[in-house]
Amino acid sequence: MQGSAALALAGAAAAQAGDQTPVRLAAIGVGARGCDLIQSLTTIEGVDLAAVCDPYEPHLAQGVRYAGPRAKAFRDYRRMLDEIKPQAVIIAVPLNLHFQVAGDCLSAGCDAYCEKMMCYDVGQARRLAEQVRARGAVFQVGLQRRANAIYRQAAAMVGTGLLGQITAVKCQWHRHNNWRRPVPLPRDHAGFPALERQLNWRLYRATSQGLMAELGSHQIDVVGWLLDAAPQRVLAAGGIDYWRDGREVYDNVFCVYEFERPSLERGEPYTVRATYSSLQNNAYEGASETVFGTRGTLFLTQHKGLLFREAAAERIDWSTRADKNASLLAAGKTLKLNNDPWAHRGKPIEIDAEGDDTRAALVSFVDHVRRRDPATICDAATGLLNTAAVLIANQAIESASRVEFPGDLARAAAG
Amino acid sequence: MNSWFEFALVGEDEEHLQAVAEAALDEAVRLEGKLSRFAATSELFRINREAFARRVQIDYEMLAILLACRAAWRATAGYFDPAAASRGSGDAPPPGFAAVEIDAESRTLRFASPETRLDLGGYAKGYALDRAAEMLQSHGVRSALLHAGTSSVLALNPPPGEPHWLVGVRRPETDCELAQLPLANRGLSCSAARESGTGDSPSDIIDPSTGLPLAEQAACLVLASSAAQAEAYSTGLLAMGKKRAVEYIRTSGRRDINAAWIEPGARWAEGLWLSDVP
Numbered sequence: 001m002q003g004s005a006a007l008a009l010a011g012a013a014a015a016q017a018g019d020q021t022p023v024r025l026a027a028i029g030v031g032a033r034g035c036d037l038i039q040s041l042t043t044i045e046g047v048d049l050a051a052v053c054d055p056y057e058p059h060l061a062q063g064v065r066y067a068g069p070r071a072k073a074f075r076d077y078r079r080m081l082d083e084i085k086p087q088a089v090i091i092a093v094p095l096n097l098h099f100q101v102a103g104d105c106l107s108a109g110c111d112a113y114c115e116k117m118m119c120y121d122v123g124q125a126r127r128l129a130e131q132v133r134a135r136g137a138v139f140q141v142g143l144q145r146r147a148n149a150i151y152r153q154a155a156a157m158v159g160t161g162l163l164g165q166i167t168a169v170k171c172q173w174h175r176h177n178n179w180r181r182p183v184p185l186p187r188d189h190a191g192f193p194a195l196e197r198q199l200n201w202r203l204y205r206a207t208s209q210g211l212m213a214e215l216g217s218h219q220i221d222v223v224g225w226l227l228d229a230a231p232q233r234v235l236a237a238g239g240i241d242y243w244r245d246g247r248e249v250y251d252n253v254f255c256v257y258e259f260e261r262p263s264l265e266r267g268e269p270y271t272v273r274a275t276y277s278s279l280q281n282n283a284y285e286g287a288s289e290t291v292f293g294t295r296g297t298l299f300l301t302q303h304k305g306l307l308f309r310e311a312a313a314e315r316i317d318w319s320t321r322a323d324k325n326a327s328l329l330a331a332g333k334t335l336k337l338n339n340d341p342w343a344h345r346g347k348p349i350e351i352d353a354e355g356d357d358t359r360a361a362l363v364s365f366v367d368h369v370r371r372r373d374p375a376t377i378c379d380a381a382t383g384l385l386n387t388a389a390v391l392i393a394n395q396a397i398e399s400a401s402r403v404e405f406p407g408d409l410a411r412a413a414a415g
Numbered sequence: 416m417n418s419w420f421e422f423a424l425v426g427e428d429e430e431h432l433q434a435v436a437e438a439a440l441d442e443a444v445r446l447e448g449k450l451s452r453f454a455a456t457s458e459l460f461r462i463n464r465e466a467f468a469r470r471v472q473i474d475y476e477m478l479a480i481l482l483a484c485r486a487a488w489r490a491t492a493g494y495f496d497p498a499a500a501s502r503g504s505g506d507a508p509p510p511g512f513a514a515v516e517i518d519a520e521s522r523t524l525r526f527a528s529p530e531t532r533l534d535l536g537g538y539a540k541g542y543a544l545d546r547a548a549e550m551l552q553s554h555g556v557r558s559a560l561l562h563a564g565t566s567s568v569l570a571l572n573p574p575p576g577e578p579h580w581l582v583g584v585r586r587p588e589t590d591c592e593l594a595q596l597p598l599a600n601r602g603l604s605c606s607a608a609r610e611s612g613t614g615d616s617p618s619d620i621i622d623p624s625t626g627l628p629l630a631e632q633a634a635c636l637v638l639a640s641s642a643a644q645a646e647a648y649s650t651g652l653l654a655m656g657k658k659r660a661v662e663y664i665r666t667s668g669r670r671d672i673n674a675a676w677i678e679p680g681a682r683w684a685e686g687l688w689l690s691d692v693p
Contacts, residue, residue: 032441042474042522043458058553068475068522182434182554245430303456354455354464 022048023369026086028077028101029093030054030063032181033115037090038066040359047366051084053077056198058184077101081108088138088369090362091115094201095208099124102139106131111138113365116221117213117390118383122406125387132380140365140376141383143221147361149353150305151222154291154298157307158226163293164310165263166227169274170290171219173211176283178243179203203247210249211238211278212390215287220389221382222289222300223257223274230385230413231257231274233404236396242281251280255393276393297345305351311344385413418447418540418564424551425558425574435554439547443563446546450480450539452532462524463532466515470523478522481515484538487647488512491663495651496623500534509626537620540567541604541646548642560598561642566605569642570598584636586677593677602642606649607634607677622654631656634677648672664689 023046027038030052041047052063053074064073074080081104088111093101099119105112106128118141119125132139145151157163181199185192201207202214212220224230238253255276260269291298299306361377368376388409396403420443424432451457458477465471473481487495498512514527535542540563548569551559558572560580570580579597584605586593596603608620608629620629635653639645652660657676664674674689 036445039474039476043461043472043477045472066475177437178433180430180434180437182431182438184554186555187428187431303454352455355461356456356458 020046022046023366024048024050024084024087025090025366026051026053026077026080026084026088027063027067027090027092028053028080028105029091029097029115030066031056031059031092034059034090034092035062035066036358037092037113037362038063040356040362041090042066042068043359044363044366046370050086051080053080078104081105081110086110088112088365092142095213096120096201096206099128102128103131106135106137106139109135111369113140113142113362114383115142116217116383116386117141117209118380118387120209122384122388122391125384129380129384132374136374138365138368138372138374138376139380139383140361140368141378141380141386142358142361143218143378143382143386144357144361145218145222145302146225146377147364148302148357149355149360150302150351151225151300153351153353154300154305155226157298158291158293159228162296162307163291163298164295165270166261166272166291166293168272168292169223169226170292171216171223171274171288172277172279172285173215173219173287174277174279174282174285175287176281178245179247179280180245200247203249205248208249209391209394211251211253211280212255212276212393215278216253216255216276216393217386217390219276219287219289220257220274220393221378221386223259224385224389226291227259227261227272227274229259229261230410231259231389231392231405232271232410233258233402234389234392234396235402236393237400238397250397253278253393253397255396257389257393299348302357306348307351308345308348311346381412385409418567420444420543420547420563421561422547422551423560424556426556431554432556435551435556438554439550439561442550443543443547446539446543449477450535450542452534452536459533459535466524466526467529467531470518470521470525472523475522478517478519480535480538480542481517481524481533482519483542483643484535484647485512485515485517487538487644487651490667491648491651491655493623494655494659495537495647496621496654497533497535497538498531499621499623499626499654500532511623537606537650538643538647540564541569541602541642541644544569544602544642563642567642567646568598568603570601570603573599586634593682596638598638602639602645603636604639604642604645604649605634605636606646606653608632608653620650620653629654632679633657635660636675636677638673640671644672648674661689 025047027034030038041049049067049071051072051074052067054060054063055075060073064071089105091101091112091114095117098114102112102114119128179202183192183196183199185195197204234255234257236255238250240251243251257274259272261272263270289300295310297308364377388406392403392405420440422436422439424436426432448454449458452459454460462471484497496511498515509530510528514531516527517524544561544563544567547561548571558574560570562568568582573579579599581595582598582603583592584594584596606620608631622629635649637645637649639648652674660674
């Protein structure tokens with residue numbers, strides 16, 4: 001797993017001197033996420049957003065509003081590729097269409113930014129990664145924490161041993177909503193069922209891999225990045241236990257991933273277990289990753305990081321005179337312990353960052369396209385490993401068994 | 416903004432209403448994230464950080480928001496000023512919105528002064544409510560009442576069979592209800608100079624002509640056709656003080672805006688409306 005150079009985020013400012021040609025882009029799939037991407041793109045200098053594509057008229061209209069009058073609207077992305085011939089595309093279509101759309105764009109000679117998960121299944125992800133490699137294309141998966149300064153700092157902290165030996169990781173994304181998008185047709189309208197399936201693609205198996213793909217992919221990628229490893233296997237469970245509204249994907253999932261790491265102290269490998277849970281009817285814990293190490297704990301969210309030190313006995317060197325004469329100071333009043341249930345954590349070091357990570361991810365992508373540099377902050381090889389890691393969890397839930405990570409991919413990750 | 420958004424939707428299909436409400440709240444959260452002066456990840460933060468050093472490229476939505484703010488700034492002779500909270504240098508009042516140079520053609524802006532800071536606190540909540548209402552209406556929800564932090568309210572159609580929504584107005588310094596206003600398809604915004612009796616809580620509304628927090632204890636309530644307009648004018652009218660506000664309402668020719676002035680201790684009376692008809 002390749003870490004990316006800090007320079008990768010230098011952005012447009014680091015483009016070759018004199019290279020002012022705007023990068024010609026097109027957006028394919030302009031629902032809610034696609035529109036967020038378009039808005040960010042229109043704030044990046046050196047970007048010419050020439051087209052927006054979506055077969056669904058209301059989304060297309062909104063995309064055009066955000067992209068501006070110079071962006072041409074298309075219902076069919078293939079026609080757009082023929083007519084506009086963009087340098088690169090930004091893909092935010094439903095998951096089951098990622099492979100087809102990305103593949104067509106690569107065949108047309110475009111670079112591509114593709115929303116996570118890279119593909120609906122591992123077979124597609126393998127083929128797409130191979131296409132990217134064969135073409136030397138600049139390809140980036142939309143796992144935007146890779147561009148987030150807080151996470152990049154966390155990766156450096158873990159990598160330099162600040163947390164000691166990593167023991168375990170705990171991730172969750174708990175929210176309180178039904179994940180449904182509203183359908184702007186009356187229920188008794190003939191077109192309602194098809195439109196409902198289209199707008200709520202996240203809820204149906206033919207088009208979605210559920211919570212693990214939509215939410216878990218971000219966090220499983222963070223774990224793999226921080227541990228610099230692909231998982232070995234996973235145990236998982238889940239069900240539809242609350243939102244029993246005709247959806248086909250789980251409304252709660254729980255996983256235990258096992259990663260193998262070389263021991264810092266003793267040399268032989270040991271297992272790091274990473275748990276993941278996603279709930280949709282309780283938001284108390286929110287979204288975060290907590291990395292537990294022998295010397296410290298990192299609590300990470302997109303807006304804030306906290307580093308807590310572990311209370312540890314220190315070796316005291318009594319050899320100097322000053323130490324031998326040291327005494328315990330006694331004072332009149334008894335110091336009381338804090339009643340706060342979190343007091344044992346101590347005061348954390350706070351990690352802050354400025355800037356929006358989606359925008360930073362797009363700035364980085366545009367920069368790589370301009371420089372023809374395929375080593376993006378989250379490339380197709382990483383996207384393939386991410387897809388495999390996510391999908392073994394779904395398999396584990398389905399089969400009620402432990403599922404191993406694909407051997408050849410594990411070897412490729414380690415190599 | 417950091418406000419509590421609450422939406423009440425009326426209809427038959429609960430699952431549909433829930434989905435529409437979630438989508439509308441997502442939109443409000445998106446805008447809060449984008450327009451917050453405090454969140455280090457917001458667009459506004461990025462603009463404030465960079466716009467003195469260089470021209471900053473902004474998106475179409477931000478451009479539209481800033482142009483609307485500029486129009487309200489001009490219409491209120493500078494009393495609605497989203498850059499009023501900029502720190503001035505020395506004794507001079509801060510440069511305010513005059514130092515914000517917007518180029519609509521290139522979709523860029525820059526600040527002429529290093530002290531300039533944009534604060535959309537007097538506009539963003541209303542704007543968010545208007546966008547949320549659009550989302551409701553595009554999904555067939557026509558009867559609803561939305562508010563942000565209780566100080567910005569947007570009423571769409573009243574519930575079936577009712578002539579209007581009823582919105583209670585609370586005195587800023589107490590929990591006492593001052594009046595109940597009937598509202599239908601209108602925006603309402605209340606701005607108040609904060610209670611300064613205790614001496615340690617200055618108003619968060621700045622008088623652009625001095626650069627200082629408002630000294631006069633008062634509250635201004637504005638009705639307008641949109642929540643964004645209501646909010647901009649309640650901020651601007653409060654900042655201009657009652658005398659100028661009365662003059663403004665009488666002479667502006669704006670039939671869609673009305674304001675009521677609330678002084679500490681005053682009882683509610685129809686005479687509080689600055690124009691003849693509420």
